[in-house]
Amino acid sequence: MQHKAGFVNIIGNPNVGKSTLMNRLVGERLSIITSKAQTTRHRILGIVNDEHYQVIFSDTPGVLVPHYKLHENMMQFVNTALQDADVILFVTDIYESTINHPDVLTRLQNTSKPVILLLNKIDLGDQKKAEEKANYWHEQLPKAEILPISALEGFNLEPIWKRVVELLPENPPYYDKEELTDRPLRFFISEMIREKIFQNYNKEIPYSTQVEIDTYEEGPKIDRMRAVIYVERATQKGIIIGHKGEKLKKVGIEARKEIEKFLGKQIHLEMFVKVDENWRQNEKKLKNYGY
Ligand SMILES: Nc1nc2c(ncn2[C@@H]2O[C@H](COP(=O)(O)OP(=O)(O)O)[C@@H](O)[C@H]2O)c(=O)[nH]1
Numbered sequence: 001m002q003h004k005a006g007f008v009n010i011i012g013n014p015n016v017g018k019s020t021l022m023n024r025l026v027g028e029r030l031s032i033i034t035s036k037a038q039t040t041r042h043r044i045l046g047i048v049n050d051e052h053y054q055v056i057f058s059d060t061p062g063v064l065v066p067h068y069k070l071h072e073n074m075m076q077f078v079n080t081a082l083q084d085a086d087v088i089l090f091v092t093d094i095y096e097s098t099i100n101h102p103d104v105l106t107r108l109q110n111t112s113k114p115v116i117l118l119l120n121k122i123d124l125g126d127q128k129k130a131e132e133k134a135n136y137w138h139e140q141l142p143k144a145e146i147l148p149i150s151a152l153e154g155f156n157l158e159p160i161w162k163r164v165v166e167l168l169p170e171n172p173p174y175y176d177k178e179e180l181t182d183r184p185l186r187f188f189i190s191e192m193i194r195e196k197i198f199q200n201y202n203k204e205i206p207y208s209t210q211v212e213i214d215t216y217e218e219g220p221k222i223d224r225m226r227a228v229i230y231v232e233r234a235t236q237k238g239i240i241i242g243h244k245g246e247k248l249k250k251v252g253i254e255a256r257k258e259i260e261k262f263l264g265k266q267i268h269l270e271m272f273v274k275v276d277e278n279w280r281q282n283e284k285k286l287k288n289y290g291y
């Protein structure tokens with residue numbers, strides 16, 4: 001049997017469950033998940049290896065019409081993912097009936113790549129609603145295979161696996177078979193902190209925040225790390241820290257627990273808040289932060 005390998009790219013509007021699905025399929029918590037839109041800012045790879053195949057899943061930012069330079073760069077991740085996919089997993093849910101950006105629908109209609117349309121959050125609706133949506137999407141994307149799923153509850157994910165492996169092209173592995181992702185540990189740690197920021201602050205705060213891991217020292221029993229939280233304005237710094245530092249402390253405790261679970265080891269986490277004026281609008285700063 002020839003070895004199969006390929007890129008299976010997960011695309012869709014914000015909040016439909018792309019990151020939840022990716023983590024389910026990969027079996028690790030690589031992508032952060034919150035109830036807020038635009039949590040995922042990068043393209044994140046999750047690699048699943050078997051003796052006979054290598055599936056490289058990509059989680060991507062939600063499709064949107066850009067308002068910030070950061071958004072433009074986020075959409076760039078989506079566009080590349082549409083281009084280099086061997087299989088496209090287009091995720092929508094039982095409530096949605098549009099794609100936020102018209103170009104993305106056109107590209108899905110015209111692509112020669114196989115598209116599997118996943119109607120997610122089936123756990124929240126009835127059969128009738130799911131059928132309505134399935135009919136609607138069948139008209140929009142006649143070539144797509146449609147599967148109702150619940151990423152959250154792990155419902156109906158087996159057929160995705162089956163089809164994905166069938167559709168994978170014959171290729172040698174692209175990545176080392178031991179590898180789970182292409183990103184360094186520090187990236188995932190900063191993402192876990194960002195997740196807690198999304199969960200603890202409102203309005204523009206989470207969106208104005210960037211997290212960098214400054215130092216990381218591995219120890220035999222405990223790893224020590226220092227994170228810098230960047231915000232766009234001085235007023236936001238005060239909000240992040242909160243009265244007597246209570247708010248930041250809460251974020252720190254929650255993030256530490258998450259990171260310890262991920263690493264399977266105790267950590268010491270130090271956090272600082274700094275202002276980086278209007279970083280979201282500055283191409284050079286965005287590059288620097290990896291966008
Ligand atoms: N009820 C339900 N909620 C889901 C499901 N999948 C994801 N969610 C929730 O939808 C929200 C957005 O999920 P996320 O994976 O971050 O979506 P993304 O923005 O597309 O990556 C989170 O609150 C998830 O818990 C599902 O199958 N059923």
Ligand SMILES: [Mg+2]
Binds near residue numbers: 018
């Ligand atoms: Mg996401």
